[in-house]
Amino acid sequence: MAAPVWMIDLRTGHRENLFHKLERLLEEAGLQQVIAAEDVCAVKIHFGEKGGHAFIRPVFIRRVVDAIRHLGGKPFLTDSCTLYPGERKQAVSALECGIENGFAYAVVNAPLIMCDGLRGHSSRRVPIAGDILKSADIGLEILEADSLVVVSHFKCHELTGFGGAIKNIAMGCSSREGKLEQHSTVAPVVNAKKCTRCGACRPGCAHGALEISHESALIDAQLCTGCGRCISLCPTRAIQIQWNEEAGKVMQKMAEYALAALSGKQGKMLFVNFITQVSPACDCFGHSDAAIVPDLGILASTDPVALDQACADLVNQAQGLPASALTSGHEPGGDKFRGVHPRIDWEITLKHAEKIKLGQRAYQLKKLLPQGESW
Numbered sequence: 001m002a003a004p005v006w007m008i009d010l011r012t013g014h015r016e017n018l019f020h021k022l023e024r025l026l027e028e029a030g031l032q033q034v035i036a037a038e039d040v041c042a043v044k045i046h047f048g049e050k051g052g053h054a055f056i057r058p059v060f061i062r063r064v065v066d067a068i069r070h071l072g073g074k075p076f077l078t079d080s081c082t083l084y085p086g087e088r089k090q091a092v093s094a095l096e097c098g099i100e101n102g103f104a105y106a107v108v109n110a111p112l113i114m115c116d117g118l119r120g121h122s123s124r125r126v127p128i129a130g131d132i133l134k135s136a137d138i139g140l141e142i143l144e145a146d147s148l149v150v151v152s153h154f155k156c157h158e159l160t161g162f163g164g165a166i167k168n169i170a171m172g173c174s175s176r177e178g179k180l181e182q183h184s185t186v187a188p189v190v191n192a193k194k195c196t197r198c199g200a201c202r203p204g205c206a207h208g209a210l211e212i213s214h215e216s217a218l219i220d221a222q223l224c225t226g227c228g229r230c231i232s233l234c235p236t237r238a239i240q241i242q243w244n245e246e247a248g249k250v251m252q253k254m255a256e257y258a259l260a261a262l263s264g265k266q267g268k269m270l271f272v273n274f275i276t277q278v279s280p281a282c283d284c285f286g287h288s289d290a291a292i293v294p295d296l297g298i299l300a301s302t303d304p305v306a307l308d309q310a311c312a313d314l315v316n317q318a319q320g321l322p323a324s325a326l327t328s329g330h331e332p333g334g335d336k337f338r339g340v341h342p343r344i345d346w347e348i349t350l351k352h353a354e355k356i357k358l359g360q361r362a363y364q365l366k367k368l369l370p371q372g373e374s375w
Contacts, residue, residue, distance in 0.1 A: 042145035052285060091117065098112055113141055133253060138173055138261050153277070159250065166254065198235065201233050277295065278292050278336075
């Protein structure tokens with residue numbers, strides 16, 4: 001049986017604004033079954049980096065928080081520390097970044113708590129029956145929470161093709177050790193013919209894996225953690241993912257980490273994806289490039305795999321936007337993710353997630369009609 005995925009478009013009128021539509025979406029998707037009175041509920045979001053703007057607006061997160069509070073829950077917003085040197089590498093600057101990006105208590109009506117502690121080491125190993133991993137290192141506050149609502153910005157991604165609910169759970173809920181474990185089998189390579197030796201890649205590497213020789217930049221595979229940050233920092237696209245069997249394992253391990261993060265929360269989870277400002281790269285950068293497709297809507301489901309599959313299908317069915325990073329697949333039905341990152345087989349994540357029973361790819365899309373109309 002196909003998993004239900006609910007959707008609202010972004011059309012509004014004097015009878016119903018987008019915030020009210022979002023509240024209806026949460027209700028139809030079953031938030032009231034997920035949240036019990038006195039539940040401590042983790043609302044997993046992405047704080048964004050300073051200089052970026054594509055992350056989900058805090059005013060929408062406020063509506064999610066208020067809906068949880070209305071059901072008697074006690075929500076907190078959460079994110080985790082990063083591997084790369086940025087504003088979110090440890091809890092103090094990460095929380096400051098989140099507040100400066102608008103996620104202050106006065107705006108969102110919930111406290112901000114890092115799920116993996118001060119420096120990304122507050123975690124616990126969770127046993128899983130994965131094909132690759134038998135355990136995963138997950139942020140302690142995710143595991144301690146009674147319920148989980150994951151709110152994700154659906155977009156392209158330089159390492160995995162796309163980022164949605166699964167990536168937000170897997171990378172976003174893991175400790176520093178967990179992020180290293182997911183990335184550790186792949187290191188990018190430099191195309192010397194494209195490299196201008198500009199050095200833009202070096203400040204983005206937290207592990208000293210990049211050097212500039214007299215011919216081109218060089219990556220030390222022994223030092224590289226595979227985080228992929230240098231890929232999008234390179235202005236000439238000289239740094240590329242080394243697409244081989246090991247690269248696919250990053251996405252498979254990511255699906256297995258998502259399985260671990262959701263362990264023990266059956267019936268206590270809801271996933272919401274915003275297909276808005278669909279940028280060509282992760283929100284972890286201090287800039288947000290032009291969207292590759294128009295804003296399409298907001299989707300919700302209790303199945304993260306079905307949700308990400310539905311979002312990917314909607315993006316691919318859309319008309320691509322000119323003057324964007326999209327180099328091919330502009331036509332409706334064209335592969336937008338390969339149009340931005342042509343070497344990445346983005347479907348690996350979804351295939352593996354279904355194989356390990358994180359969820360299913362088959363879905364039934366249920367679009368909410370204007371208020372007052374029936375299905």
